[in-house]
Amino acid sequence: MSPESISAAVLVSAGRHPVSGLPRAPGADVAALALGLRLAQDQLRVIHAGDPDEPALRDYLALGATRIEVLPVRDGSERARVLACCLESVDIILTGRRAEGPGSDGLLPYALAHELCLPMAGDILDAEVEHDRLVVRQLLPRGGRRRLALPIRSVLAVHPMAPKGLGYAYARRIAGKIETIVPAAGPGIEARPAGPAPLLGRAGRLSAPDTRSAHERMMAAVAPRLEGGAVVSNGSPLDKAQVILTYLRDNRLVDF
């Protein structure tokens, strides 16, 4: 498969700034858009499932999407099925790792991959087409990177740390089009009940009830706290170095 004939779709969400609450394009979705533009320049479809009048969508136009297709889907878990109906002919499906907001669960790429029977990989930083496969770079915790080989047709959830490198142009924001498309909904589409309602307010930390008596709690509170670990102050520098190396080896922090 030549790189020119590859089609890709980016599913973008409407984000909200966590502090100001202003509409914005979430970082992971912008990174997915950037990756989509690199993979399939003009073959890229940008799709949003939700409200066509959403102000955050204009940000994607300013960042390089020329046209955004909007599927008017209400909130709920039928999103994956409706999206799957219009994504059957697309090779690479890109999403952000997780939408912003209290109702986001990060399940959409998984549900979509299941509906379309495609493989799925998350936390993607980069992807490129090599012959008949897709080689992606995945972010691992604590500075790791891993390369995976997937079939061309797959679902990728992009990590917010993926490179973006898109310029913002106000002219594109004005000139871009947002079009509402009506999905050819199959007979199988039925609304499933939405997930649990987001809890407002601050949740407490889950902890086991303290069964100690008041006396025991007081004694625990006034007991001298054991702070610090082992202290080595005697011996030659080489002995001290050996102590450090033994500690590193015991805790499996080094592999020699």
Added chain:
Amino acid sequence: MSSPRRYSPRRQATSGPSGVLRIVLKKRGARRTPSETKPVRLQADPKGWLMAVVHTDRGLLDEHAREAIAAAAILASSGEGVLVAVLGELVEDLAPLGADLVAVFPALEASRFQPEQALAAVRALVKTYTPRRVVLPERAAEGDLGRRLVIAEAAEGEPSFGCDEARYLLLGAGAADPRLPFSGRGEVSSAAALPFVPEVSEVCRDLGREPLDPATLALEEADFIVSAGGGVADVSTVEALARTLGAAVGASRVAVDEGKLPRERQIGATGKTVTASAYVAVGISGAVQHLEGIKECRHVIAINRDAGAPIVKRADLSIIGDAEEVMRALLRRVADAKAQRETPEQG
């Protein structure tokens, strides 16, 4: 309702070393010290199960994974046991975290990408034990596995999301307190007792990890950091040590202000907050602003001349002595260790 306990003002008293009278609250023999062995939560064989799924890192669990297991133990009712599925090898005892039964899958470590096989193993456990809830820490590997589990279960017709009681819980970091007043049974299930897991072929092929130069890595991402402070005379020794150990170089504010290291290497309240597994603080006294930045580091090793410095209280291992000498000795020792390791493999 019980009336408040009252003590007689004329009750027995002893005179302390300085002659001050002290009231004896309880008799010496009857005084209970906080016991090391906690009571086991389960009294009888469990009627139902709660489950936690965690990955281990080099055989050990980190704080987030501990919280997930403890959360399952806290949420379990009195008759329910806590089953822990450990993906990757395990070298520690999980009884203090409330685990009653531990199922270890050493081949399913997080360093290899095998989502389908991990999904099959956990699904087999879920089908055998039918836990009321499954708790997973919300982070890269387990978050991925948990979402795959939810979708796989929803596809089989079981409403796992959408009902009042969610079966799968993805627990954020810090959402549960891992200090429990009870312990679990901590039995490790033998490999024969585990449910049969069929071999699943992976669609995605793992091409292996990419070697990354820790020197170019952002400090927030680094797993091993060697950090220099005001007590370091020669920064090049710290850099050499970092290279030898495969670590990133950090700095305290004092070292940065003196121009020894660039500003982007600063760790602390005005610099970066790091989450490394291992943090070696060389010549750093440990001001609160610096300790704030290394709050989430798992193992802190301090090399310092002053045994009374605040970092000694924070560190898991403190070496008191001249930083330069200890670093040079450690460099030699590590070089020896690497050389010894290579010789038997060649021969």
